[in-house]
Amino acid sequence: MYSTGVPLPFELFYACEVSNCASVENRLHDAFGDHRISKGREFFRIAPERVKSALLLAEIREVRLGDEIFENTEVKAEVEAAKRRSRFRLSMIGVTPGSELQLAKDPKIICTTIDDGNKVDYLGDVTSLSDAALRAHNALGDDWPAVSGP
Structure with a gap:
């Protein structure tokens, strides 16, 4: 998220830990590339349930707010900032x-x-x-x- 920027408020729909994140990301891009909003950006127009189903194939474990992965101060600050952002209009x-x-x-x-x-x-x-x-x-x-x- 930090390198691509988040232009609008967002909601964390699902998070999980995977064994090879670069490979999983590349495969998600292959699978859902036709849903990309703009070629040079990391945003897709797709039902989050579909992406979650794909991630479940590579999931080691689900990650939830409060888990140690969110204790990283940068990640924690971004999640907290997202909670404070106004509702989508x-x-x-x-x-x-x-x-x-x-x-x-x-x-x-x-x-x-x-x-x-x-x-x-x-x-x-x-x-x-x-x-x-x-x-x-x-x-x-x-x-x-x-x-x-x-």
């Missing part, structure tokens, strides 16, 4: 009310933003972006318990 990335958002997996599925926060109109219901994304993925047959709207 569409206005943070220049999305204005009335904008249409497409589901990356199926661009025919759209919702319309209601405010500068994260409220959208999806199929006539005003709901959160995350709820709309989950409903859309479930309609496509994905059996996911939760998704992150952005």
Whole structure:
């Protein structure tokens, strides 16, 4: 994270220890390269559940906040700073009310933003972006318990 920079607030979805991190990272890039947001950056537009499933194949053990790996002062400071950052709002990335958002997996599925926060109109219901994304993925047959709207 330190060399690539984190442009927006983020949530730690899952962390694990692997035996050969360089190899695992290269394989994740191979597997999910078509989901990269920008060629020169380390950011991907993909459901975190998919990445977690891939990481589980190489996992030695899950790492949780409070584990010794987070005792490194730089890592601990970054995690604490992330907790203090404000909640994601569409206005943070220049999305204005009335904008249409497409589901990356199926661009025919759209919702319309209601405010500068994260409220959208999806199929006539005003709901959160995350709820709309989950409903859309479930309609496509994905059996996911939760998704992150952005």
